[in-house]
Amino acid sequence: MRVTKEQKAEAISNFPFVGTLLSDDSYGSGHINDTFLLVFDISGMGQIKVILQRMNKDIFTEPVKLMENILGVTSYLRKKIKENGGDTERETLNVIPSKDGKPYYLDSVGDYWRAYKFITDSTSYDQVEKPDDFYQSAVAFGNFQRLLADYPAETLHETIKDFHNTKARFAVFKQVVEDDVMGRAKEVEKEIQFVLDREDVANYFCDLLEKGELPLRVTHNDTKLNNIMIDNVSGKGICVIDLDTVMPGLAMNDFGDSIRFGASTAAEDEIDLSKVTCSMELFDLYAKGFIEGCAGKLTEKEISLMPMGAKTMTFECGMRFLTDYLQGDTYFKIHREKQNLDRCRTQFKLVKDMEEKWHTMQQIVAKYS
Ligand code: ADP
Ligand code: GN1
Ligand code: MG
Numbered sequence: 001m002r003v004t005k006e007q008k009a010e011a012i013s014n015f016p017f018v019g020t021l022l023s024d025d026s027y028g029s030g031h032i033n034d035t036f037l038l039v040f041d042i043s044g045m046g047q048i049k050v051i052l053q054r055m056n057k058d059i060f061t062e063p064v065k066l067m068e069n070i071l072g073v074t075s076y077l078r079k080k081i082k083e084n085g086g087d088t089e090r091e092t093l094n095v096i097p098s099k100d101g102k103p104y105y106l107d108s109v110g111d112y113w114r115a116y117k118f119i120t121d122s123t124s125y126d127q128v129e130k131p132d133d134f135y136q137s138a139v140a141f142g143n144f145q146r147l148l149a150d151y152p153a154e155t156l157h158e159t160i161k162d163f164h165n166t167k168a169r170f171a172v173f174k175q176v177v178e179d180d181v182m183g184r185a186k187e188v189e190k191e192i193q194f195v196l197d198r199e200d201v202a203n204y205f206c207d208l209l210e211k212g213e214l215p216l217r218v219t220h221n222d223t224k225l226n227n228i229m230i231d232n233v234s235g236k237g238i239c240v241i242d243l244d245t246v247m248p249g250l251a252m253n254d255f256g257d258s259i260r261f262g263a264s265t266a267a268e269d270e271i272d273l274s275k276v277t278c279s280m281e282l283f284d285l286y287a288k289g290f291i292e293g294c295a296g297k298l299t300e301k302e303i304s305l306m307p308m309g310a311k312t313m314t315f316e317c318g319m320r321f322l323t324d325y326l327q328g329d330t331y332f333k334i335h336r337e338k339q340n341l342d343r344c345r346t347q348f349k350l351v352k353d354m355e356e357k358w359h360t361m362q363q364i365v366a367k368y369s
Contacts, residue, residue, distance in 0.1 A: 002032050003054055011052065011113040014105040015098050018042060024052070029126055029226060030242065031332045032056045033206070049118035050096065054233035059331065060244060063112040065157040067103040070243050071095060072155060073148065080147050090119050090231075091239050119239050122229035127267060131285055132235060134262050137228045138286040140237025141220065141254060141292015148218040149297055152312070153248045156218065161219055163245055164253050166316045170195070170202035171325050182328045188341065191322055194348050201315050201351075204308060204335050205250060215299065219249035224261040251302050252309025255290050259283060264350055269342045276349045280357060283310070284364045291368045303369040307361035311354050320348025 008024060019040035027037035034054040039146040041047055055063050070093070079094040088094075096115040098105035105113045117295035128134045162168040177185055185192065208214050220227075220240060227242040261268060287306060291298060321344035322356055324331040329340050354361065 007054075007107060007109060007111070008036065008052075010107050011054070011105055012038065014100075014107075014113075015050075015096060015115050017115075018206055019048065020067035022047065027051070028124065028127075032059060034242070041234075047326065049120070052113065052116055053116070055244075057112055060159055062157065062159070063104060065248055066159045066244060067095070067114065069156050069159060069246060071103055072248050073151065073243055076151055077147060082314065083193050085113045087189075089117060090122070090229075093117075093119075093239070093241055093243060119241070121232045122238050124226040124241070125233060126226050126227055128225065128262050128282060130235075131282060132189070133230050134225070134282055135285040135289040136237040137225055137229060137262065138237075138258065138289025139293040140228055140240060141223050141258060142241040143237075144220060144240045144293075145217060145251060146294050146297050148246075151218045153216070153218050158247055159244055163247065164206075164313075165200045165206060166312055167206035168315055169319060169323075170199060173319050176323050176326050180208040180326065182326060184326050188325070191341075191344055191348060192308060194351075195315075195319050195322065198351075201230055201312060202319075205252070206313060209250075213301070214250060214305075215302070216248040217251055218246065219251065219254045221245035221247060221253065221257070223254045223258040225258065226261075249308060251294070251298055252305045252311065253313055254264070254309075255286070255306045256309030257311040257317075258286055258290070260317055260347065260350060262286065263310075264346065268344065268346055269339050270346050271342055273345060273349045276346045276353075278310075278350050278353045278357060280360050280364065283361060287365050287368055298355050303365055304362075306365045307354070307358065310361065311351060314347050314350045314354065318344045318351065319352065321347060351361050 017040060019042040021040050022039040024036050024038050026034045032161060033056050038050040038052050038054045039047055057063055060066050074092050078088045081088050083089045094117040095103045096117060097103055107113060125133060125183055173195060222242055222245045228237050229239040229241060231238040263286060264281050265277045265279050321340045325340040325344060332340055334340055
């Protein structure tokens with residue numbers, strides 16, 4: 001259900017904001033939550049911005065536990081940032097409690113809202129404009145993982161079950177194809193076959209994990225470029241945002257999800273597939289930055305499996321877009337017809353491109369191990 005004016009107004013009035021509300025427009029290009037930028041005029045003191053989000057409760061079915069995770073992780077990060085002499089207002093998300101002192105507001109129709117301090121003088125990019133921004137985002141995501149290396153992982157709730165369990169997602173995909181509730185399977189036979197031909201990719205990390213050959217770490221799990229704020233002046237990756245999926249996971253997947261989005265030479269929903277390739281220059285920059293950011297915390301095995309992380313995350317994401325297309329676009333927000341199918345096709349084009357560049361990708365990560 002879309003957010004109505006009345007619903008938004010109710011949410012705003014239940015946070016302790018002061019001043020005159022100048023605007024409350026939709027903001028950003030996330031696929032999951034409904035994000036709004038609120039601008040207030042504080043008389044005589046200028047303007048102040050706030051991020052307000054209606055959380056997606058169909059996807060995050062336990063919003064209270066999710067906010068517990070976010071409070072836990074952000075207060076831990078705040079302590080570390082302070083110790084390092086950093087700016088706690090800009091280097092981590094800061095939750096603004098609602099009037100009743102909770103880290104969310106539950107509205108009269110049963111939706112959950114949260115508010116964050118706006119991270120000033122910074123930008124989140126949907127595509128790499130300057131290669132250095134991508135490098136800086138890599139250092140920041142690597143750093144994020146390093147800072148959380150000793151976070152008590154057992155206190156984190158699993159906000160989405162089997163989020164990067166590619167093997168489980170493959171099984172769901174096969175069922176969705178069989179059910180074909182929208183009658184769309186016929187039209188996408190090629191794409192379905194592309195997935196079925198790569199069951200080995202879906203199983204790879206799960207099998208290694210089962211054998212106990214990979215370390216579970218506290219990871220972000222949604223490391224796309226637009227989930228990091230880049231400082232407008234210094235150009236550094238100042239703050240990692242979108243912490244809904246911080247959970248125990250694999251370092252290679254955090255690396256890989258950044259590659260699938262940021263090292264692509266085109267937008268995630270580009271229709272002209274000839275524009276979509278995985279840039280080896282950007283892959284190299286990201287590998288360098290991420291490994292530097294993790295500062296010695298990664299094992300050699302993890303580094304050598306980074307190309308596999310890139311392929312797995314890109315394959316998984318394409319399969320998820322296709323699953324959603326087959327189910328009638330109920331998960332990822334779309335702004336035009338077939339957008340999820342277009343997104344799926346870019347991901348599969350990237351997977352094919354990575355398969356062709358496999359040797360180069362291996363050589364690049366070997367330089368940094
Ligand atoms: P989604 O889960 O839907 O992707 P995000 O939490 O990533 O939602 O927010 C969507 C966008 O809103 C981000 O890509 C970013 O541009 C912007 N944003 C989110 N939080 C902040 C913040 N605290 N300060 C500034 N911009 C933010
Ligand atoms: C979603 O929330 P956002 O837009 O940053 C999704 C990711 C996908 C991504 C694809 C919770 O990320 O897993 O990789 O879209 N987040 C969730 O662009 O499913
Ligand atoms: Mg996001």
